């Protein structure tokens with residue numbers, strides 16, 4: 001459903017994305033992880049049609065992206081800037097549905113349903129500033145869901161909430177994934193999160209940004225914050241993604257010097 005081919009992007013003479021090729025299937029949840037400055041946000045902007053890449057193309061459902069596509073929704077980290085403070089929560093969720101040409105009654109019903117799916121049925125008549133940060137981010141997710149996009153792009157969506165809320169929101173995304181065949185690309189700095197939510201983890205390297213590896217995530221049973229994170233396969237994948245993000249290649253785990261180096265690096269911003 002999404003095909004990125006030979007994608008390049010430069011800001012002036014600063015090359016940020018180098019020859020990226022990625023295919024994403026309908027209903028798939030792909031995590032994109034990489035060190036700060038490797039071009040994750042630039043990649044999402046090119047996919048969202050907010051920026052024209054300097055080379056290559058992005059094709060969504062057989063159409064080359066050239067401007068913001070109709071069947072796409074984006075959830076940003078900064079929920080406080082993406083919700084309109086003068087509109088109620090329900091009206092914020094219903095707002096983009098005007099683009100769909102839906103009647104007011106239908107928009108309202110779709111907003112109520114989306115708010116229910118993020119467990120915020122009682123918050124519809126409140127204003128965003130009356131809610132906690134985690135609740136506001138739920139509203140942003142509800143707004144994206146109400147739109148029923150073919151593709152949902154999430155740029156560090158849980159970067160501004162506390163650890164417990166972050167886990168709840170990760171589980172929320174796992175619950176809604178695949179709804180109506182919705183495909184999700186989720187950019188994160190958090191290696192554990194990339195493995196926990198992803199069907200596949202795409203690891204980017206930097207200078208310039210490029211795809212370093214793609215790792216399928218095959219974990220048993222429905223995912224759960226406690227048991228999944230204790231699975232040997234989860235632990236193995238987390239370590240492998242961690243090494244790749246830090247720029248080490250497979251097999252380097254045997255080196256004591258490498259391990260000492262790994263433990264010093266903090267990839268978070």
Ligand SMILES: Nc1ncnc2c1ncn2[C@@H]1O[C@H](COP(=O)(O)OP(=O)(O)OP(=O)(O)O)[C@@H](O)[C@H]1O
Pocket residue numbers: 011016034035036037038039040041042043189269
């Ligand atoms: N509008 C812009 N003009 C010029 N350079 C830019 C612009 N936006 C980003 N850059 C540069 O491009 C590089 C990649 O930035 P980008 O924000 O895409 O990376 P990122 O991986 O999302 O970073 P982070 O994880 O820190 O958010 C950085 O060196 C950044 O300074």
